[in-house]
Amino acid sequence: MTFSVKRFMAIFQKDLKDLYRNLYVSSTIILPLVFALIYGRMDVVPLEIHIFIISISLSMVGAFLQCAIIAEEKEKNTLRGLMLSPATITEILAGKSAVTVVITLLITYISMLISGFSPSNVLPVVLGVVLSLIFFITLGTWLGLITRSVLEASIYILPVMFIFGMANMFIGFADDYPILRVLEYTPTIQLFEIASITNGTFANYWQPFAIIGAWIVVGTGLTVLSFKKRMMD
Numbered sequence: 001m002t003f004s005v006k007r008f009m010a011i012f013q014k015d016l017k018d019l020y021r022n023l024y025v026s027s028t029i030i031l032p033l034v035f036a037l038i039y040g041r042m043d044v045v046p047l048e049i050h051i052f053i054i055s056i057s058l059s060m061v062g063a064f065l066q067c068a069i070i071a072e073e074k075e076k077n078t079l080r081g082l083m084l085s086p087a088t089i090t091e092i093l094a095g096k097s098a099v100t101v102v103i104t105l106l107i108t109y110i111s112m113l114i115s116g117f118s119p120s121n122v123l124p125v126v127l128g129v130v131l132s133l134i135f136f137i138t139l140g141t142w143l144g145l146i147t148r149s150v151l152e153a154s155i156y157i158l159p160v161m162f163i164f165g166m167a168n169m170f171i172g173f174a175d176d177y178p179i180l181r182v183l184e185y186t187p188t189i190q191l192f193e194i195a196s197i198t199n200g201t202f203a204n205y206w207q208p209f210a211i212i213g214a215w216i217v218v219g220t221g222l223t224v225l226s227f228k229k230r231m232m233d
Helices: 003-021 023-026 032-039 046-077 079-083 088-115 122-146 150-165 167-173 178-185 187-196 202-232
Strands: none
Touching: 003 023, 003 088, 023 178, 032 046, 032 079, 032 088, 046 079, 046 088, 046 122, 046 150, 046 167, 046 187, 079 202, 088 122, 088 202, 122 150, 122 187, 122 202, 150 167, 150 187, 167 178, 167 187, 178 187, 187 202
16 A cells, blocks of 8 residues: 555644644643753853753653654544554554654754754764654654553653653763663663764764664554554454
């Protein structure tokens, strides 16, 4: 079955309208801008803070928004109808993710402008942000599929925001709490590693990109399995 742009756009437009009506969810997406405004007032904003702002944007907007969109469909009992429609899994997931991608990239870009983040290695950082966003969207989709309402989704997403969104803030305590060293392998810490590299070659970048890629595979696998399970239930 070929990909239908018409069905994709129909899903995209519906989610955009639903988001506009949901003030609770739509108001959440401005929080990264608030952090950017607060930290942007510093004379010198360290790299850790820049990555923290980006990470909060990816987790709070990317993961939570995606999770809320899916959970709202389940809460309204409209997700099953969508699954039984002629739309394919690819069209449904792409349509559901498109709103999140556009809004998250926009919020992240504005946050970077406000905080004054201008990395010397722009291309690797941008690629790292995009790949990290893909992971957060798969994670948000999976959480949305296993929750029953937007309220429940907002609770489930909290550990995600703490573990992934604030990993670079907690990693400083790893010497006192060795268990926190597992955070070194989170996508946001890998994004920090990418941004820290200046005048690097492929050999310097392949490991952090490979780790982020592994997270994407895990997130995609969980999402597809949960989606297929919902179709069979």
